[in-house]
Amino acid sequence: MFETVLIANRGEIAVRVIRTLRRLGVRAVAVYTAADAGARHTTDADVSVEVPGYLDIEAIVAAALATGAQAVHPGYGFLAENAAFARRCAEAGPAFAGPPPEAIEAMGDKIRAKATVAAAGVPVVPGGAEPADDLAEAAARVGFPVLVKPSAGGGGKGMVVVREAAGLPGALESARRTARAAFGDGTLLIERFVENPRHIEIQILADGHGGVVHLGERECSLQRRHQKIIEEAPSPFLTPQVRERMGGAAVEAARAVGYAGAGTVEFIVDGTTGEYHFMEMNTRLQVEHPVTELVTGLDLVELQLRVAAGEPLPFGQDAVRLTGHAVEARVYAEDPARSFLPTGGPLLVLREPDSGARGDRATVRVDSGIAEGGVVGGGFDPMLSKVIAWAPDRAGALRALSDALAETVILGLTTNIPFLRALLTHPEVRAGTLDTGLVERRLEELVPPAVPPRDVLAAAALVFHDGLAPAGPAGPWEVPDGWRIGAHAWTTWRLAPRGGDTTRVEVRGVPRSGAAVRIGDLTAAARLETRGDREALVTLDGVARRYSLAVDGDSVWLGAGGAAWNIARHLLGDPGDRERQGGAGDGVVRSPMPGTVLVVKAAPGDTVAEGQPLLIVEAMKMEHTVTAPVGGVVAELPVRAGTQVEMDAVLAVVKKEGEQA
Structure with a gap:
C-alpha cells in the first residue's frame, strides 16, 4: 500500500477519500484553489497544496511530486475521466487510482463504447451514430420516439427526445450546438427512446491480473432533468436471475476495454418487459457508491488504491454477498420552490445526523464536505453532502433515511431536504414502482410551498420582538410590552421569506413572560424560550415547537424537520420591501x-x-x-x-x- 496519496478533488468526495486513507494509515494530501482556502477537505488532510484550478493537470502533478505522493486519487468530476491526466500521472511517476487511459478513451466516446460492448455480446439500444450513419435514416429505421445524444460528455447535456420526424432537424441542430459548446465535439448519435425506463447500473471492480467482478446493481431511476437524486441498492425491480445476467454483461463490457479499478456500467431497463440495454460506462467512482459499500461491506476507495498498487482483487465473484438494503439522498444547495435554482450563503448553523447504528437495526452514514462557519459559493457543483441509510429491508432503509434528513440542520442557505423527504415518503417510491419520469410527473406534489407556515412567521416575529428587550436591568418604560393606558398596543412586524411576499405579523406583550401574536384573523397566546442563540422553543396556544435558530442581521433563520426558513424584517418603504x-x-x-x-x-x-x-x-x-x-x-x-x-x-x-x- 502507498504511504502518501494526493486527492485531486474537493468537497465531500475528497473528505470521503481522506477518511479511508486515515483508516489505512496513509498520509493524505489535498489540493485547493483560492476560493476553497480553509475548506473542510483541506483541514481534514495531512497536507494541503494550493493550485490554480482543479483542472490544472500540471499543477496537480507538481503538487503530487512535491509532497512525495505515490498515487493520485481523482474522485469524480474534474479530471476523474480525463485520459490525458491518467497518462501524465503515469509519465511523472504517481500511480493513477483509476483505469488505464485507453479504457477511459474507449468508454468516454459513447459511439465507440457502444460498438465495443456490442462486439462483446452486450445488448445495446438500437440506433445509429455519426459519422457512419445518416441520423434521419437511423431514426426512421428504429422508429419514433428517438433520443438524440452527444457522443462526448454526460450529465444529460444535449439530450433531446424527438417524437416525430418533423421535429428531428431542429433537435439535431439544438443537440449539436449544445454538444459543441459543452464538450467541444458536435458528433451525435440516435437511439430508440424507451418511455419511462428504469435506470439501473452495475458496479464492477477489476485488477491488473485479469480479475473482474461485479458488486450488484444500484437503482438510479429517481432523477430530475437526467440528474440522479436518490439511489438505492439493490434494485426493487431485479430478480436474482436478471441481476446475474446484467452483472455478467457488465463484466464483459469491462473486459472488452482492458479495464482496471472501479467502474460503473449503466443500463436502460424497460420497466414492463425487463429488457435491458447498455447505455454507457462511467470510468470512475460514482457519487452513489456508498449504497454498494453498505450492502457489500466493502470499501471501494480502499480497493481502488490496492488495485492501483498492483494488488489482485482479494475475492472472487462467488464471495460477493448483498445484505440488507441501502438508500442515498443527495443534499443540494438549491431551492425547489424556485425551479431548483442554485442557492448559497454562509453556513450559520450546521448539524448533520450522527453516523453509525441506531434503533430498528438501521445504520446511517453521512458523506459531507461542509463545515459550520464556511460559505457555499457559486463556483462549484451545488451538492453539499450525501445522507445514506442501511436497514435489513427496503422499508426500514427509506424510513431511516427520512428520519436522518429530518435531523439535518443547515441554516444560512436553502437546500432540497424537504423535497427529498417528500420524495422518500411518496406512495410510488415506497412501492418501488420507479421510472426516470416519476419525479417530473409528481413535481407539484413534491415541491414544498414557498410560503412559510403561520407558526414559523409567528416564531420569527417573537424572535425579532425579543430583540427589542434591553440587555440589562431596565425600567418599566424600557420594556417593549406595548403598555398603554387602557390596553397594551400591538407592535407590527412586516415579515417575508426570501423571495416572497410581505406578511403583517403583530406582537403584544413580552415574549419570554407571555405575549400574543396576531396574523390576519388568527390570534394566539405566545411564549418564547431560547437555549443560547441557536435554539428556540415557541409555544402558541399551548402547542410547543422547537426550532434551530440563527439571527443574521435583519433576518432570522428557523429550522425544523430538515426544513429551513429565512424570514426577513422590512421597514415601510425600504428597498427590501418591494415586490420580488x-x-x-x-x-x-x-x-x-x-x-x-x-x-x-x-x-x-x-x-x-x-x-x-x-x-x-x-x-x-x-x-x-x-x-x-x-x-x-x-x-x-x-x-x-x-x-x-x-x-x-x-x-x-x-x-x-x-x-x-
Whole structure:
C-alpha cells in the first residue's frame, strides 16, 4: 500500500477519500484553489497544496511530486475521466487510482463504447451514430420516439427526445450546438427512446491480473432533468436471475476495454418487459457508491488504491454477498420552490445526523464536505453532502433515511431536504414502482410551498420582538410590552421569506413572560424560550415547537424537520420591501440566485418590452436569463458583467411608460 496519496478533488468526495486513507494509515494530501482556502477537505488532510484550478493537470502533478505522493486519487468530476491526466500521472511517476487511459478513451466516446460492448455480446439500444450513419435514416429505421445524444460528455447535456420526424432537424441542430459548446465535439448519435425506463447500473471492480467482478446493481431511476437524486441498492425491480445476467454483461463490457479499478456500467431497463440495454460506462467512482459499500461491506476507495498498487482483487465473484438494503439522498444547495435554482450563503448553523447504528437495526452514514462557519459559493457543483441509510429491508432503509434528513440542520442557505423527504415518503417510491419520469410527473406534489407556515412567521416575529428587550436591568418604560393606558398596543412586524411576499405579523406583550401574536384573523397566546442563540422553543396556544435558530442581521433563520426558513424584517418603504422579481408590479428586477453577472443586455435609458432579456446570471455552472417584468424604460442598472450578486439583489429597475424616472 502507498504511504502518501494526493486527492485531486474537493468537497465531500475528497473528505470521503481522506477518511479511508486515515483508516489505512496513509498520509493524505489535498489540493485547493483560492476560493476553497480553509475548506473542510483541506483541514481534514495531512497536507494541503494550493493550485490554480482543479483542472490544472500540471499543477496537480507538481503538487503530487512535491509532497512525495505515490498515487493520485481523482474522485469524480474534474479530471476523474480525463485520459490525458491518467497518462501524465503515469509519465511523472504517481500511480493513477483509476483505469488505464485507453479504457477511459474507449468508454468516454459513447459511439465507440457502444460498438465495443456490442462486439462483446452486450445488448445495446438500437440506433445509429455519426459519422457512419445518416441520423434521419437511423431514426426512421428504429422508429419514433428517438433520443438524440452527444457522443462526448454526460450529465444529460444535449439530450433531446424527438417524437416525430418533423421535429428531428431542429433537435439535431439544438443537440449539436449544445454538444459543441459543452464538450467541444458536435458528433451525435440516435437511439430508440424507451418511455419511462428504469435506470439501473452495475458496479464492477477489476485488477491488473485479469480479475473482474461485479458488486450488484444500484437503482438510479429517481432523477430530475437526467440528474440522479436518490439511489438505492439493490434494485426493487431485479430478480436474482436478471441481476446475474446484467452483472455478467457488465463484466464483459469491462473486459472488452482492458479495464482496471472501479467502474460503473449503466443500463436502460424497460420497466414492463425487463429488457435491458447498455447505455454507457462511467470510468470512475460514482457519487452513489456508498449504497454498494453498505450492502457489500466493502470499501471501494480502499480497493481502488490496492488495485492501483498492483494488488489482485482479494475475492472472487462467488464471495460477493448483498445484505440488507441501502438508500442515498443527495443534499443540494438549491431551492425547489424556485425551479431548483442554485442557492448559497454562509453556513450559520450546521448539524448533520450522527453516523453509525441506531434503533430498528438501521445504520446511517453521512458523506459531507461542509463545515459550520464556511460559505457555499457559486463556483462549484451545488451538492453539499450525501445522507445514506442501511436497514435489513427496503422499508426500514427509506424510513431511516427520512428520519436522518429530518435531523439535518443547515441554516444560512436553502437546500432540497424537504423535497427529498417528500420524495422518500411518496406512495410510488415506497412501492418501488420507479421510472426516470416519476419525479417530473409528481413535481407539484413534491415541491414544498414557498410560503412559510403561520407558526414559523409567528416564531420569527417573537424572535425579532425579543430583540427589542434591553440587555440589562431596565425600567418599566424600557420594556417593549406595548403598555398603554387602557390596553397594551400591538407592535407590527412586516415579515417575508426570501423571495416572497410581505406578511403583517403583530406582537403584544413580552415574549419570554407571555405575549400574543396576531396574523390576519388568527390570534394566539405566545411564549418564547431560547437555549443560547441557536435554539428556540415557541409555544402558541399551548402547542410547543422547537426550532434551530440563527439571527443574521435583519433576518432570522428557523429550522425544523430538515426544513429551513429565512424570514426577513422590512421597514415601510425600504428597498427590501418591494415586490420580488417575477411578481409583476413595480418593475424591480432581482437576482433569482446568488452568483455572477455574466452578460448585461441593456443600458439605462433603453426602452424594453415585457419579457425581454436584460441580464444573464451564472451560478454553479448554471446560467439564468433575467427578463424585464414590465415594458418600459430602464431607469436603474447598478450592475455590470463580472459583478457578484446575492439572491434577491436589485439588478435593474424598469419604469413603465409615463412613470417618473
